[in-house]
Every structure is written in C-alpha cells, then in structure tokens.
Amino acid sequence: MIEIKDLHKSYKMGSNSLHVLKGINFSVKEGELVAIMGSSGSGKSTLLNILGMLDELDEGSYDLDGVPIKNLNETKAAQYRNKFLGFVFQSFNLINYKSAMENVALPLYYQKVGRKERQEKALKYLEQVGLKEWATHLPNELSGGQKQRVAIARAMAAEPKVLLADEPTGALDSKTSYEVMDLIQKINDQGNTILLVTHEPDIADMCKRIVHLKDGVIIEDKKVEQVRASQYV
Amino acid sequence: MKFLFDSNTWQEIFGSISKNKTRTIITVIGVLWGIFIYVALSGAAKGLDNGFDKAFKTVAMNSMFVWAQNTSMPYDGFKTGRPMQLKLGDVETLENRIPEIQYIAPRITQGQFGSKPVYTVRGQKSGSYTLNGDYPIYTKISTKKIFDGGRFINQEDMDQARKVIVIGERVQQELYKKGEDPVGSYVRVGNVYFQVIGVHKLAQGVSFDSDSAMFIPFSTYRKLYNSGDNVGYLCIAAYDDADVVQVEKDIKAILKSTHRVNPKDERAFGSFNLGERFGEIMGFADGLTFMSLVVGIATILAGVIGIGNILLISVKERTKELGVRRALGATPSEVRNQIILESVFLTLIAGVVGIILGAGLLSGLNAFTKDADFPYANPTVPIPYVLGALAIMVILGTLIGLIPAQRAVSIKPIDALREE
Numbered sequence: 001m002i003e004i005k006d007l008h009k010s011y012k013m014g015s016n017s018l019h020v021l022k023g024i025n026f027s028v029k030e031g032e033l034v035a036i037m038g039s040s041g042s043g044k045s046t047l048l049n050i051l052g053m054l055d056e057l058d059e060g061s062y063d064l065d066g067v068p069i070k071n072l073n074e075t076k077a078a079q080y081r082n083k084f085l086g087f088v089f090q091s092f093n094l095i096n097y098k099s100a101m102e103n104v105a106l107p108l109y110y111q112k113v114g115r116k117e118r119q120e121k122a123l124k125y126l127e128q129v130g131l132k133e134w135a136t137h138l139p140n141e142l143s144g145g146q147k148q149r150v151a152i153a154r155a156m157a158a159e160p161k162v163l164l165a166d167e168p169t170g171a172l173d174s175k176t177s178y179e180v181m182d183l184i185q186k187i188n189d190q191g192n193t194i195l196l197v198t199h200e201p202d203i204a205d206m207c208k209r210i211v212h213l214k215d216g217v218i219i220e221d222k223k224v225e226q227v228r229a230s231q232y233v
Numbered sequence: 234m235k236f237l238f239d240s241n242t243w244q245e246i247f248g249s250i251s252k253n254k255t256r257t258i259i260t261v262i263g264v265l266w267g268i269f270i271y272v273a274l275s276g277a278a279k280g281l282d283n284g285f286d287k288a289f290k291t292v293a294m295n296s297m298f299v300w301a302q303n304t305s306m307p308y309d310g311f312k313t314g315r316p317m318q319l320k321l322g323d324v325e326t327l328e329n330r331i332p333e334i335q336y337i338a339p340r341i342t343q344g345q346f347g348s349k350p351v352y353t354v355r356g357q358k359s360g361s362y363t364l365n366g367d368y369p370i371y372t373k374i375s376t377k378k379i380f381d382g383g384r385f386i387n388q389e390d391m392d393q394a395r396k397v398i399v400i401g402e403r404v405q406q407e408l409y410k411k412g413e414d415p416v417g418s419y420v421r422v423g424n425v426y427f428q429v430i431g432v433h434k435l436a437q438g439v440s441f442d443s444d445s446a447m448f449i450p451f452s453t454y455r456k457l458y459n460s461g462d463n464v465g466y467l468c469i470a471a472y473d474d475a476d477v478v479q480v481e482k483d484i485k486a487i488l489k490s491t492h493r494v495n496p497k498d499e500r501a502f503g504s505f506n507l508g509e510r511f512g513e514i515m516g517f518a519d520g521l522t523f524m525s526l527v528v529g530i531a532t533i534l535a536g537v538i539g540i541g542n543i544l545l546i547s548v549k550e551r552t553k554e555l556g557v558r559r560a561l562g563a564t565p566s567e568v569r570n571q572i573i574l575e576s577v578f579l580t581l582i583a584g585v586v587g588i589i590l591g592a593g594l595l596s597g598l599n600a601f602t603k604d605a606d607f608p609y610a611n612p613t614v615p616i617p618y619v620l621g622a623l624a625i626m627v628i629l630g631t632l633i634g635l636i637p638a639q640r641a642v643s644i645k646p647i648d649a650l651r652e653e
Contacts, residue, residue: 054560054647074642075564082562093557093650097252110562115241158562 001162001193002028002051007060009046020046022216024060028162028195033188033226035204036197038213044197045166047213051195052085052164053077065161082110086155088196090167092147094139100126100150101135107158125153129183145176152183156192163187165196169203175232181206182229202227246574256547257579263539264583264626265590271529271622272591272614278522280598280612285518287610292441293336293374293470295477295508299484300466302503308495317492317501319464326491327467331483333475338371341454341465353447354421355408362404363446364422366454366465374470375441377448383416383431386450390430394452398427403444405432422447425457441468477508533626537580541633544576548637555641556649569638576634577627584626588619 009021020043028034038044049055050062053069062069064084072080081087086107094103104122113121126132129149131142139147148168155163165184169177181203188194188208196207204210205227212220250257301317324339344350344363351364369386371377377385379399390397400408400415409415415429427449435444455461471480485502488494494501548555555568563571595612602609 049647052560054645054650074559075566078559078562078564078567081560087560089650093553093560095554095557098248102248106558107561109241109245110558110564110567112241115244154561 001030001032001065002026002195003061003063004051005061007047007050007062008058009043009050009055010058020216021050021057024216024218026211026218026221028193030193031188031191032209033185033194033207034196034209034211035207036195036211036213037199037201037204039199041215042213043216044213048164048166048195048197051162052087053081078110082107082158084161086158086160086163088148088151088155088163088165088168090170092139092144092151092171094147094150094154096139099136099138100131100142100153103139103150104154104157107154111158121157122153125157126150128156129153143176144172145179148172148176148180149183152180152187156187161193163192163194165194167197167199169198169200174202177203178229178232182233185226185229242570242574246571246578249571250575250578253547256543260540260543260579261583261586264533264536264580264630265587267529267533267536268584268587268622268626269591269594270532271525272588272619273594274525274529275522275618276591276595276612276614277598278518278525279614280595280602280609281521282515282518283611283613284609285514289511290376292376292507294511295335295471295473295475295480296374297469297471297477297481297484297504297506297508298466299469299481299488299502299504302500304494304498305500306495306498308498309493311493317494319467319488321462321464323464323488323491324467327469327484327487330487331480333471333480333483334469335472336370336373336468336470338368338374338468339451339464339466340368340371340468341366341451341458341460341463343458351422351447353404353408355418358408360404360407360445362401363443364454365442365446365448366451366460367448368451371448371468374468377442378434379431380434382414383429385431385433386448390450391452394450394456396425396427396453397430397449398422399431399433399448400429401433401442401444401446402435404447422449423457471508477506477512481506481509529622530625533622534629536583537626537629537633540576540579540583540630541636544572544634544637545640548572548641551641552644552649555644556646559646560650565642569642572638572641573631573634576637577630580626580630581623584623588623 004024004026007021007024008019010017010019024047036044036047046055050057053072064080067080069080095106098106101119101122104125105118108118108121123132123135126135129152131146131149131153134142134146139150142150168184169180172180184194184196185206198204205224206229207224208226209223210220211218301319303317304311304313304315307313319339321339324337328334328337342363342365344361350361352361353359367386369388369391372385377399379385383399385399386397389395398420400420405415408420415432418429419426420429469484471477481504485504486496488502489496489498492501559568595614598612
C-alpha cells in the first residue's frame, strides 16, 4: 500500500539546513496497523506529513497504492488526500461551528457527494464510533474522547486507503486513550490500513508493528503481539 | 463557474456565515450603512428635484416678463429719460421675428407695481384688488386652476369684449358668503358691472398672480379704461429647447430697434427671466443629486473595504479551519471560491437590507412631507441606479474578497494545522 524508498527531507533554517529524514526505507501492506515511535525531533511527524502529502519530499520516492506521489501541485495533492487519506490529529481539529454530523460529512462534501447521501454516510460512521445520538451537537459540547471519535469518523467517512493519525491519544487521559485505541483497533480489524504516530509505549503496543525513528533514520522495525485495548476499557 | 449553481456550495457558505453571527453582522453593517446612505441621500435629492418640478408646474419653465421703462441714453434725436410704452404691435413683431417664442401674452394691469388697486363692490361688501386685462393664451404660460363650474376668459369673450371677470380665491372669501356660488353673479368693478365666470385657485408653488387678482378680457379692459394699444407688460414663453437667455436678448434688441432706442441702452426695457432663475435652481438640484451619488458610492466603497478587512481578519482566525478543510481534500480553488462567495454573499445581503431600509426611510419621509409647505415630493431612487449600486457592490465584493481568499490559499495546510 505504501512504498517509501530512500526518503530524504531537510528544512532550511536561514543559512543552515536541518536534515530531518536521512534515508528512510519503509513499506506498509494493506490491513496493517503501524505505530511510528520516536522522541521529539526524531522526524516522525515530518514522515507522517510527507505520507499525508502535506509536505513534499526532497529525495527518494513515495508510492501510495501504486500511484507515485511526487511534484504534486496543491490541487492534485488535495484531490489525492481526499481520495486516499484520512487524517486524525492530536488536537482533533474539528470545525467548531459545525455539528458532529456536519464535521463528519465535510470530506464527502469535497468529494462532491450529495447532501442527503452525505448525511446518511455521516450518520453511519457516527454510529460506528458510537456517537449517533450526538450527531447534532457542536464540538464544544463533546468531551475530548468524543471529539476524537468524531474526528476518526470524519477520517473514515471518505473511505480512505490509509488512515493517518498524529498522536491521536496525545490530548486524552489514559482511559479515553484506550477507548480511542479500541476504536482504531476495530477499524483495523475491518481491514483498514492505519499509521499512527505516538511516543507512548503502551499505545504503540496496541499496534501490530512498531517503527522506531531516531535522528531521521529507522533504528528498529518490528512486528509485535497486539495488546487489545478492549481489556482496559 | 459551475460551483456557483451548486446548492452544496451555498449550503457550505450559508453554514459558515450563519454560524458566525457576530462576525457576519459586524461585516454586514458597513455595506448596509453605505447603501442605506446612498439610497436615502439620492432619494432625498430626487425628492427635492421633484419638489421643485412640482412648484414650477403651474408656470412655463422657459418664461420671462418684459416691460417698458425710461431710456437712459439719447438716441436718434430723442433726449434721455424718454418714457417707453409697449404696444400691441410689439407682440406681433416679436412673434414674427423670433421663432423661439412659443406663447406671448400681452397684459395690462392695475393694482400692481405701485398703481392703485381697483375698488370692487358686491352688495354690502367691498374690497380693492388687482385687475388684469388678459388674453386667453395667458393660461398657457401660467396655468390657472379654476374651481368647478367656472372657466377662464376665452376667445369669444375677447372678440365681443364681454364684461366677464375671473376672481381670486380671496376675492370670493371677502365678497361672498360661505357656500355661495359666485359663478353667474355680478360684481361692480369701478363703475362697471361684471359677471363672474370663474374663481381661480391659488396655485401651490410658484405663481405670477396672487389670490386677490382678478382677470377680465384685454379687449374689455382697453375699452373701459381707454388704454388703446398700450400694453403693461409681456409674458413670454419660449420653447423648451430654446436658450432663454438668448431669447431675452433678442426680444430686447428688437424692441429697442422698433422703439428707436440706443441698442446699448440697458434701461429702456426691463425684464425678469424666470427660465434663467429656474435653470439655476435645477442646477442646484442636479448638483445635489450628483453629490449624493458621490457620497453614496464613497460610503459603499468604505463598506466593501470594511468587509474585505473583516474577512481578512477572519481568514487569520480561521487559518486552522481552512487547513483542516484542505487536509480533508479542499482544493485551493475551492477554498478561494468559498471566501470570495462569502464576501459577495455578505455584500449582497447587506445591499438588499440597506436598500429596503433606505426605501423605508424614503417612504416615511414621503408620508411626513406630503402636506408640508416645502418643495419636496415623491422621493425615489430610479431602479437602474439601485441595481447599478448593487452591481458595483457585487463587483467590489468579489475584488475585495480576492485579497483574503488569496491569503487563505497562500498558507500551506501543514502550517495552518501546526498553528495552535
């Protein structure tokens, strides 16, 4: 599903250039649940941003579902993001003047799906995350865990090939974190490919594979025995 | 352009606008105020314009009066200070020689310009009033409203030199009891009895004659007072497209030559050019209309710039939202269109509400000034002007929306999302 070869990325900081990713080789198959770990500054967010087409790579190649991702203009990138990717952010990034349902329906709007169908689909995904009764509530009427579940429903609504989660539990307490992870595991069980960035080992242990990043290189890439989050819930 | 007709686009914009109420209201007020001022001002100016029109309705706009005075220069063997006298023959000469003259009504009068008013009696009541000897054509220059049942002097009255009289409203009030019909009754003017054929109503606005003026046929007057061909003064109306100032000059030049007066003598004949005065007043009204247009447009401009300003701030405020939208697959052009359409939509709402409020104010003003003694009537703004203003606003709204829209697109989604 994801194929990365010899990926380099550096940022220019005035006259200095900061080499963040120094040759990443990495591939993800369909149905995997991968945790990308590393301390801050290890390059894990940069990697995720490149995977999410929010940032461009300097060197190397990136194929997503057989499509080479290179030199995209903003419009093309937006269309690919909409078609291939679902995003979950640490700070949820829900649109605060839209109800839960409208938030979930937003990627469908950009897919030019009709209003009726949008709402039906949005309700379906909200039901999947257990928030159907909260469909008409605004984000500020929801708890942190609920917000993240709405965000996950939104990421899923476009039926993406890959779900990218940037510290999805970073702003949540451990109980809610496990609830969210339980949801992510269930979505993965349905066959969806998920990549998540985290620095919490217990969250990483709930994935099927852990990729460890340090100073811009992968120092460890191992399959792990998945810890089910449902036992903590 | 397809997105313009997509109901989804509008739902999205309507959602964004209706859910940020404070922002929307503040944004809208600027333009709303602008178009309100524009409509109110230009409507008021138009009302004044109409008011002047109404005030001058009863008189021919291009009219003037010419009368005789004394010469101030010796000429052709005549000494200075020779008194001039207009004659009926002058009327014919002028009519024949100046094609711009539409109507010319000679008139002879008593009770005006220092002469003694005429003692008039009916039964036990009496009063002194102005008496005019007139031609029927006079009403073409200064319309006379005659109360029901009466009429003005006609050609037969002239031909037969009938002793008929049209009296003024005040004359009626002073000589008749309330509810008494004066038409058909007799009044004694000087020593002669006249039959009343009509009562003229005092015209609203500008009028040459007071409500105490009485009119008799010119032919009757000259017989009665033995005035021969003498004329008191000439009432002249030029055609609408004629240059009244030039016509006035021509008339005087001809009069001077027929009366053997030095062409440079400015004192021999006096005149009052109503057309010229009227032009000045209309010029003032036009100036007012133009000024209100300028002020209104400037206010609208300020309002639209205000919308752009607030949208620019709101784009900064919404950086994250726009970042999220783009992460979810909004293309830059979709984001840009959304911001521009928000701008246009707000401008349009503001415009329509402003127009409605402005029209409300104008209709209020109209009701308030309806019976007031003030040159003000039917304040309106022509529909093309309103539509024009609306079009200008939409165009400006689009242009000004481009600035925040470009700003919104120029922020990379990754930077937008990173901003906490």
